[in-house]
Amino acid sequence: QVQLVQSGAEVKKPGASVKVSCKTSGYTFTNFDINWVRQAPGQGLEWMGWMNPNSGDRGYAQKFQGRVSITRDTSISTVYMELSGLRSEDTAIYYCARWEPTGDFNYWGQGTLVSVSS
Amino acid sequence: DIQMTQSPSTLSASVGDRVTISCRASQSVRSRLAWYQHKPGKVPKLLIYQASSLENGVPSRFSGGGSGTEFTLTINSLQPDDFATYYCQQYRTGRTFGPGTKVEIK
Numbered sequence: 001q002v003q004l005v006q007s008g009a010e011v012k013k014p015g016a017s018v019k020v021s022c023k024t025s026g027y028t029f030t031n032f033d034i035n036w037v038r039q040a041p042g043q044g045l046e047w048m049g050w051m052n053p054n055s056g057d058r059g060y061a062q063k064f065q066g067r068v069s070i071t072r073d074t075s076i077s078t079v080y081m082e083l084s085g086l087r088s089e090d091t092a093i094y095y096c097a098r099w100e101p102t103g104d105f106n107y108w109g110q111g112t113l114v115s116v117s118s
Numbered sequence: 119d120i121q122m123t124q125s126p127s128t129l130s131a132s133v134g135d136r137v138t139i140s141c142r143a144s145q146s147v148r149s150r151l152a153w154y155q156h157k158p159g160k161v162p163k164l165l166i167y168q169a170s171s172l173e174n175g176v177p178s179r180f181s182g183g184g185s186g187t188e189f190t191l192t193i194n195s196l197q198p199d200d201f202a203t204y205y206c207q208q209y210r211t212g213r214t215f216g217p218g219t220k221v222e223i224k
Binding site: 035045059062103104106109110 | 152154156168171203214215218
């Protein structure tokens with residue numbers, strides 16, 4: 001079965017970087033884009049960016065341009081999201097999600113809590 | 119970026135009610151719109167894709183409509199399990215979520 005398993009919770013200081021992993025299984029890794037979505041406490045869902053694991057093509061939401069980097073390791077079917085210059089407002093649950101041909105997210109990672117505090 | 123708005127932001131309803139949530143895009147997204155249900159502590163659940171197609175396993179009381187810039191999600195005969203926050207999401211250009219509509223118990 002399709003699974004997306006994310007790395008564990010992180011606690012970071014302001015200004016630091018965080019790298020969250022999303023290990024996939026149960027399907028051909030290179031056949032589906034992986035996207036990243038976050039939810040800050042009391043806030044809505046916010047799309048951050050995507051990657052095509054086959055080509056390596058990627059795109060980012062304008063808000064995160066210059067601060068986010070999505071990479072992959074095809075040998076272990078894993079996509080990474082790195083966010084730099086962390087501030088308290090980046091405290092959120094970060095999700096990876098598989099992009100379906102129908103144009104939606106049907107499989108999600110379990111979420112990774114990133115807390116940013118001095 | 120395409121901006122998404124939803125109304126209302128909060129909706130108070132009773133079990134058995136018919137509720138409708140509206141979603142508007144800042145420019146046409148054609149039918150490239152999905153709806154998700156999200157409950158605290160859980161991952162979002164896909165309900166509707168391509169504006170009006172019901173995801174497998176989703177109860178038929180959920181339906182979606184619209185195209186271009188105006189969309190709706192309707193829940194017929196609201197059930198206890200339906201109290202949650204609902205998000206629309208466009209995928210015409212990038213992917214943008216609406217701000218969400220919380221459906222709460224009246």
